[in-house]
Amino acid sequence: MTRHTAPRTVLLAAGELLAWWAGLAMLWLVLITTVDTLERIVGASCAAVGALLARAGRRAVTWR
């Protein structure tokens, strides 16, 4: 274990999380009935949790 992770790895991870978050938040906004501030906040937080889970799942199934 090195103390400092390579900045490229951090950048890639952040990019992947951001992509998952954007996709999930868009999905949430499409599937709800009425769009208001509360829904936006709840959707953004759920999409953040979902992005973390999605990245963990993606890393778990790609073992190569």
Add this chain to the structure above:
Amino acid sequence: MNGWILAATVELAGGGAAALWGVTTGPTGRRVIAQNLATSALCPALLLLSQGYGRPSYVDLALLLALLGPVGTLVFARLLAAELERERPSAWALTWAAAGLGAVVVAAVCAATAPGRATVKLLVVGALLIGGNVIASRALSGGFQGVRGG
């Protein structure tokens, strides 16, 4: 009774009867394929019913079916793996015909609704339906040999 409900009735009667006949007769491989195609026959019927009743919230049923139907088929593909290994069942003509039917229905309902978020939701349902069915068919015919583990 409007045209949408009439179309849903025809689709339900035809697709449902075909799925029922396929799932109750023949070897196991054919039954699993019929169970898979029942999803893609009934999901467009649910979309047509939602349009016919004028209730956009009924689309949620079709969304859930498009999401969970292939999951159920994958359960069978995993747990009946020994029998399916011998038979390698596949019915690609039927699969693509069912996918085309789903695409036609989704396009028709999209054309009838006002463009907006509802259209995107319908397109998501259509993509889930067709993608899920193709993936489930491929899993049944032994297309994912590499990921069979456990």
Add this chain to the structure above:
Amino acid sequence: MSDAVIVVALLLVAACATAAVAQRDPARQALVLSVLGLFLAVLFTVLQAPDVGLSQLAVGSALTPLLIMLSVRRTRRRGRTKEGPE
């Protein structure tokens, strides 16, 4: 005339339930049962009860087949190791 779709759904459910009872092999019974779940969800929808249909879909399309197939596999494996079912 608008009841035609309800009649069709009812007939499908009745035929599918009878077929599920008439099957001998539990695995094939699970297959028919999952299709029966779909028909029941459509029946609930045409009877204007989409919430019941949603829960029927959630339980009947993936969960019930999974439970039945897991128990079938468990009993078959136990029967094989004990040299014949008891």
